[in-house]
Amino acid sequence: MTPSCTVCELHAESTFKIEGMDCREEVAVLERRFKNLAGLERFSADLMGQRLHVQYDAAKLSAASIADAVADTGMRAWLEHEEPVVGSDRQVKARQRLVLTSGVLLGLGFGLEMFGSAESAIARTLMIGLFAGSLAAGVAVTLRKAWSAIKVGALDINVLMLVAAAGAVLLGQWSEAATVVFLFALAQALEARTLDRARSAIRALMDLTPSDALVRDASGERRVDVEQIAPGATIIVRPGEKIPLDGQVTAGQSAVNQAPVTGESLPVDKQPGDDVFAGTINGRGALDIRVTRHRRDTTLARIIHLVERAQAQRAPAQALVERFARVYTPAVLLLAAAVAIVPPLAFHQNWHDWIYRGLVLLVVSCPCALVISTPVSIVAALAAAARQGVLIKGGMHLERTSRVRCIAFDKTGTLTRGVLEVVKVVPLHD
DSSP states (O other), X not given: OOTTEEEETTEEEEEEEEETOOSHHHHHHHHHXXXXXXXXXXXXXXXXXXXXXXXXXXXXXXXXXXXXXXXXXXXXXXEGGGOOOOOHHHHHHHXXXXXXXXXXXXXXXXXXXXXXXXXXXXXXXXXXXXXXXXXXXXXXXXXXXXXXXXXXXXOOHHHHHHHHHXXXXXXXXXXXXXXXXXXXXXXXXXXXXXXXXXXXXXXXXXXXXXXXXXXXXXXXXXXEEGXXXXXXXXXXXXXXXXXXXXXXXXXOOEEEEOHHHHOOSXXXXXXXXXXXXXXXXXXXXXXXXXXXXXXXXXXXXXXXXXXXXXXXXXXXXXXHHHHHHHHHHHHHHHHHHHHHHHHHHHHOOXXXXXXXXXXXXXXXXXXXHHHHHHHHHHHHHHHHHHHTXXXXXXXXXXHHGGGOOOOOOOOHHXXXXXXXXXXXXXXXXX
């Protein structure tokens, strides 16, 4: 097995990185695809960390089969410790360029519609061309997501969006089709961008620890990448340096600023036998430290991992909206089909008129604002808090803060800056 899989008899547990998992819609598609996957025992999606934790029967299912199942949804998966170079930031920028192109073409189309000659065939053709270009640029991401949902037998908001846009085009309402698609693409781009910024804020916490450390062994002292340092090694931390790994002091004395990890306002004296944490800052003395944990297992790394896992918890309002969307989308599609088919068949009404009304129903019933506003606002709030150094364990806890009336603080450093300064000098003996 690879380092990212652990096997006990026939049971395995793997952690995958997922490219393209940017919102709960992708998670729902994964759930649908995995529903009947033989050998799968349990899985959980970490949306913030773009990870998938899977437990499965190794006799019936392999890591490669799981990656193939993810690929069926239009996303890409690989074992976490086999991580390739991923262009997530490049994908976000590409999506932003498409949305910007869609918006510019839409604006030009409306400008021509308002100030051009409506009677001119050339102007009308150009106007439709601008709206069609806006529609094509904005629909790219939605089309991929809708096709992934259809392949696993799901009807989500992306499918309804495409059907509504197609209906508007069939009605000749190019501006309405382009507008709806642009607004939907803009909301999706904002959600992906705010989620990416939230991930960056959490990843920045790992930068509290240096990338290398001064190791002392039989061959002398040398700089080594912290990823290569195993428990039991001896590292030297000089005055003013950050401690790179969790460990125990074996020689030296110093005061260590633990505020980045514990929030303590005053430095803590350390001497042989005391534990120290990665990311804390050494004071005036040099310390010899025996490493007790790998970098991925340090106290700071575990805190960050817990926060990333907790981000997957949905707020009650978000869960309610998602349940509503799962029922609403197929209901609207069925109702629109009934409006278009039943009157002509049952009451011999005009087919053209009732198909037109069915398409109108699809266009006006698209709930993109309702379905997208909740996750976007929650992710934006979590990202803004993370940039300010406040880590909130997911939307569920964020929503609960609206009912908080009293807060108890357990450390002075939580309420103050935790930085000491001279406020008074008392001279002795003149």
